[in-house]
Amino acid sequence: MRSSATAHALPPPGVKAEVKDLPAVDRLLRDAAVAALVVEHGHTLVAWQARTLLEGLRTRALTGLLARAEIEPGALAAALARAVAVRLAPRLRTVLNLSGTVIHTNLGRALLAEGALAHVLSAMAGPNNLEYDLQSGGRGDRDSIVEELLCTLTGAEAATVVNNNAAAVVLTIAALARRREVIVSRGELVEIGGAFRMPDVMAAAGARMVEVGTTNRTHARDYADAIGPRTALLMKVHTSNYAVQGFTAVVDEAELAAIAHARGLPLASDLGAGSLVDLAAYGLPHEPTPREKLAAGCDVVSFSGDKLLGGPQAGLIVGSRAAIGRIRKFPLKRALRMSKLPLAALEATLMLYLRPERLARDLPTLRLLTRPAAEIRALATQLQPAVAAAVAPRLVVSVVELLGQIGSGSLPVDRLPSAGLALAPLQKKGAGRALDALATALRALPLPVIGRIAEDRLLLDLRCLEDAAPFLAQLPMLQEALA
Numbered sequence: 001m002r003s004s005a006t007a008h009a010l011p012p013p014g015v016k017a018e019v020k021d022l023p024a025v026d027r028l029l030r031d032a033a034v035a036a037l038v039v040e041h042g043h044t045l046v047a048w049q050a051r052t053l054l055e056g057l058r059t060r061a062l063t064g065l066l067a068r069a070e071i072e073p074g075a076l077a078a079a080l081a082r083a084v085a086v087r088l089a090p091r092l093r094t095v096l097n098l099s100g101t102v103i104h105t106n107l108g109r110a111l112l113a114e115g116a117l118a119h120v121l122s123a124m125a126g127p128n129n130l131e132y133d134l135q136s137g138g139r140g141d142r143d144s145i146v147e148e149l150l151c152t153l154t155g156a157e158a159a160t161v162v163n164n165n166a167a168a169v170v171l172t173i174a175a176l177a178r179r180r181e182v183i184v185s186r187g188e189l190v191e192i193g194g195a196f197r198m199p200d201v202m203a204a205a206g207a208r209m210v211e212v213g214t215t216n217r218t219h220a221r222d223y224a225d226a227i228g229p230r231t232a233l234l235m236k237v238h239t240s241n242y243a244v245q246g247f248t249a250v251v252d253e254a255e256l257a258a259i260a261h262a263r264g265l266p267l268a269s270d271l272g273a274g275s276l277v278d279l280a281a282y283g284l285p286h287e288p289t290p291r292e293k294l295a296a297g298c299d300v301v302s303f304s305g306d307k308l309l310g311g312p313q314a315g316l317i318v319g320s321r322a323a324i325g326r327i328r329k330f331p332l333k334r335a336l337r338m339s340k341l342p343l344a345a346l347e348a349t350l351m352l353y354l355r356p357e358r359l360a361r362d363l364p365t366l367r368l369l370t371r372p373a374a375e376i377r378a379l380a381t382q383l384q385p386a387v388a389a390a391v392a393p394r395l396v397v398s399v400v401e402l403l404g405q406i407g408s409g410s411l412p413v414d415r416l417p418s419a420g421l422a423l424a425p426l427q428k429k430g431a432g433r434a435l436d437a438l439a440t441a442l443r444a445l446p447l448p449v450i451g452r453i454a455e456d457r458l459l460l461d462l463r464c465l466e467d468a469a470p471f472l473a474q475l476p477m478l479q480e481a482l483a
Helices: 006-010 025-030 034-041 043-062 075-089 114-124 142-153 165-178 197-205 220-226 253-262 290-295 321-330 332-336 340-352 356-362 362-371 373-391 431-443 469-473 475-482
Strands: 159-161 181-183 208-212 231-239 265-271 298-304 315-319 393-405 416-425 452-454 455-460
Touching: 006 469, 025 043, 034 043, 034 075, 034 165, 043 075, 043 159, 043 220, 043 356, 043 452, 043 455, 114 340, 142 159, 142 290, 142 315, 142 321, 142 340, 159 165, 159 321, 159 332, 159 431, 165 181, 165 231, 165 298, 165 315, 165 321, 165 452, 181 197, 181 220, 208 220, 220 253, 220 321, 253 265, 290 298, 298 321, 315 321, 315 340, 321 332, 340 356, 356 362, 373 416, 373 469, 416 431, 431 452, 431 475, 469 475
Parallel strands: 181 208, 181 231, 231 265, 265 298
Antiparallel strands: 159 315, 298 315, 393 416, 416 455, 452 455
16 A cells, blocks of 8 residues: 555656656757757756756656656746756855854855955956066066065064965975974874874874873973984974863973974974964953964964964964975975965955054954954844744744854864854754754755754854844745745
8 A cells, every 4th residue: 555655746647747758858958948048058058957857857757756747848948947057056155154153164264354355356357476576577486475474473584375274284394304203292182173183194294203291291301301313393283172171281382492492403383273463452362373482482383374364274384484495495385385366365364464453343253253242132132023023933032142162273162252042942842853944944045044053942143143134134035944
């Protein structure tokens, strides 16, 4: 006996379509409406999608699940038009980040400033002097576009850039310690997203890692005792994505630099997120800056461009002229170099730091991190009635205080006071399914909305919602989806 679900999926008796009823691809392409699609998009794409569409219909016809109405000329043309539109829709889409994490790794991390976006468009619209020296008329070096800026902002003697900070760490170790030893504390053998682990990085760079100290306590004598004839580099790794608390001891860069330099060795420091300014001046927890580490005696400091710095994905390497010179000349550097698009964005972002009085206004990352909780709560109060109406009657919406986070491994134990909306099912039974359905409906909107589910509620943290108009405009579609 056939189940009710199967019976419902079958077309009504007498209106089933068979394989022989399907038109050939050429015949479908001659349809007037389809011909218009060909004029707009070209024969190749439309014919490809037509074949894919007909193959799917043929499979359904063989199983008796295809209705004759679906293969009428108008229906086929409409289905093909939808298929073409879906195929041309970009996979990389803008979303509304209401997750409560400002620098969200899975949502593209830092937002670019308006000046950076404008500079990227300008640089991409025509030829540019990426590797051309306008003064001499000869070949130039793409590092020169941002090196002076980085030196000014960090106090470094020299600087170079690569495509991300993981690459910066690999390149630094390979250039300074290949086939030799690197000393690092056991408490700093971090793993970041994507299983990028410091021991694996050392191996990939061709260096032998020498661990010293313990997970929670490492002393200066541990480093000094480990230095031998094969030692090439001492390394500090900022544990930005976790915190060890309690009975701990670490050796700061100033003390470690004295140990390294007394033996004629360089000291490298990987800051990970790396802020160019003291965040404490903006009411946020302090995060080590490259300038501080260089002043303490580090020969090389590496950090990210798309985290606290607020720019594009990049790995920035600053330090002494001698160390940066070795890194820049290492063969792997060419394979890891930045392309013109992120380099333009990085230059414009670094320019913003030359006017620190305007930074909290002009740099989106800092603007969002310093947004007053009272302002966010006022927005939540404003939006609550409209959201409540869109999800009624099965869900209730309330304004709530929230704690967000900076994100991308920055200051993991610190929280940002925030506010937002909590959407909770009225019925406790099936609450989990209801929240999953709500989250799915929000993600399916033309401008997907990304929140988080916690404590039997879907939370929308509004810290990153500066313009509420696009969110409000989609509420009727959300209401329809939930109906």
